[in-house]
Amino acid sequence: MSKMIKIAVDAMGGDNSPKKVIDxxxxxxxxxxxxxxQIFGDKEKIQNHINDQLSSYSFEIIHTKDVVKGTDSPLEGAKRGKNTSMWLAVQSVKEKKSDIxxxxxxxxxxxxxxxxxxxMIENIDKxxxxxxxxxxxxxxxxxxxxxxxxxxxxxLIDFSIMGSALFKSLYPDDTARVALLNIGSEELKGNEIIKETYQxxxxxxxxxxxFEGYIEGNQLMNGDVNVIVADGFTGNVALKTAEGTANFITSELKKAMTGNIIGKISSLLNISNLKKFKKRLDPRLYNGAIFIGLDSPVIKSHGGTDYIGFSNSLSVCTRIVSGNLIEKIRNYIS
Amino acid sequence: MSKMIKIAVDAMGGDNSPKKVIDxxxxxxxxxxxxxxQIFGDKEKIQNHINDQLSSYSFEIIHTKDVVKGTDSPLEGAKRGKNTSMWLAVQSVKEKKSDIxxxxxxxxxxxxxxxxxxxMIENIDKxxxxxxxxxxxxxxxxxxxxxxxxxxxxxLIDFSIMGSALFKSLYPDDTARVALLNIGSEELKGNEIIKETYQxxxxxxxxxxxFEGYIEGNQLMNGDVNVIVADGFTGNVALKTAEGTANFITSELKKAMTGNIIGKISSLLNISNLKKFKKRLDPRLYNGAIFIGLDSPVIKSHGGTDYIGFSNSLSVCTRIVSGNLIEKIRNYIS
Structure with missing residues (x-):
């Protein structure tokens, strides 16, 4: 039998919690x-939602009434103290009582x-x-x-190392191919920091x-590289722009496809294909961000996702632990 | 009769030129x-392509054999001298022989x-x-x-002014609403330069x-603002990421919609709706970039576009001249 993977779960964060988290x-x-x-939060509520749907050997509940609110500033959240479900969940990995x-x-x-x-992992700065x-x-x-x-x-070099280790934990059979997000593929383009990193x-x-060199925004999704490195400003703008573009296109498509009766009928006919398309782009598949660089991985599920999205993030957790992410980062640094 | 608008056209640039340009x-x-x-380039080739399809009062050809190559570095292009079709076309607006x-x-x-x-327009730095x-x-x-x-x-403030003037030249009846592209809508987020600009x-x-404040990448296309300002690195990454995302989604959609016989038939049924969708997203509609800040506007059509795309860029030229872009910028500065 493979080793048991222990996940510390903050049950109280995000919309519709703890129900969404427990489901x-x-x-x-x-x-x-x-x-x-290891589930952290309001024991009574959590117990009610579990309602005998989990094997008793597979979980424990650590009760706390304190929670970090979604509207807190980062500092306000931290100042709510050491008894919030979030703090206690993080403390659990600190004390090695769980893996992630x-x-x-x-x-x-x-x-x-x-x-x-x-x-911090030794030799990683941020x-x-x-x-x-x-x-x-x-x-x-x-x-x-x-x-x-x-x-x-x-x-940026640290990010290349950590991103590759994350990729290899999730896809052990593939080669990690790193590219720097830039505004041209020529060596001369970009700011001084990105050029120095390239060198x-x-x-x-x-x-x-x-290392595959530079990549431009329009090549982000063609699959030639699979680890894309940028500073946090650029990366955030790229991710959110992709999200906004996807929303825009799918809403225009919906308008076009259901705007009249012919559209409605033929879309109905084509429903299984359209479902395949929708599934491929389902944001729940890519739900969650991974905070790396600390000596334990920290997973942030999207606050607005549903239980399927949260479950997908839990799968990312198990794959990261099985893939020995932290050990891989340490190996790649040296 | 409205005033004649004079456009200086470099006929020799981009794929499939001068045919694409002339068409x-x-x-x-x-x-x-x-x-x-005013058409600049190889007179014989241009004349052959025109082949009596343009009224003789509506054009003149200024012959030159010299061209800037697509593979030239910016400096190499400029060093090809004052007899390239590109240089001569720019010189035409410099000498007020044409408007754009x-x-x-x-x-x-x-x-x-x-x-x-x-x-440069007075008081614009870049x-x-x-x-x-x-x-x-x-x-x-x-x-x-x-x-x-x-x-x-x-x-960035200059860009806000110039972008608004451009928007108002193209859409005189709408209000220009400026936002700074940032990584959060709160006043505290972003780098020092963007925060200072905001203030x-x-x-x-x-x-x-x-001025509408900050906008995040995922709101870029919801239409609440219509002039989006960023430094050239961020703006380029956002534009190209949107382009890449659109390509990715439409190729996934195509795969899903035509992957089997049911898909093909129902897509055929829905063809007029799909055409509407395609038209809405046709990149030829948005073809071309506008270089602003100089005392005459300079329009760059995409090198890979076809004659319809080039024609759309010519329409942007006429609207910019009719909308008095340069005069508007001067008014907004003061």
């Missing part, structure tokens, strides 16, 4: 019987509480926020998505990944 | 009889040749590259798209536009 756990448990859930921590709550507070409790992004071939890891607005070449990565014998 | 002029001429085209200049050729060379020949972008309500102007990698608050725009009594 996500129940859904995840169906196909992941080697996972143990997940919350759908306040992102800023989660980053601050994680930084206060967990140590942690980064990363996410999965679909491409024509499979998936890419993109980082940083907003944790660090300004970055040095050393930071350093290009001269190095990189462990764990191939 | 674009012929197409544009059908609905724009008050436009005069357009090229589908080498972007970098066009910017350098324009800067060498044309004067010219910017702008483009049109669809949103749920109509269109937005986005700038800078890569002319200035690093920008000061003064530059200044927020305190000012702006002429010609309303």
């Amino acid at each position: 996500g756990i129940i859904h995840h448990h169906k196909s992941n019987t080697n996972t143990f859930y 921590v997940i919350s759908a709550g306040n992102t800023g507070a989660l980053l601050v509480i994680s930084k206060l409790n967990l140590k 942690p980064a926020l990363s996410a999965l992004w679909p491409n024509k071939k499979n998936m890419s890891v993109v980082l940083d998505l907003g944790a660090n607005i300004e970055c040095s070449p050393k930071n 350093q990565l290009n001269q190095k014998n990189n462990t764990g990944f191939e | 674009g002029i012929i197409h544009h001429h059908k609905s724009n009889t008050n436009t005069f085209y 200049v357009i090229s589908a050729g080498n972007t970098g060379a066009l910017l350098v040749i324009s800067k060498l020949n044309l004067k 010219p910017a590259l702008s483009a049109l972008w669809p949103n749920k309500k109509n269109m937005s102007v986005v700038l800078d798209l890569g002319a200035n990698i690093e920008c000061s608050p003064k530059n 200044q725009l927020n305190q000012k009594n702006n002429t010609g536009f309303e």
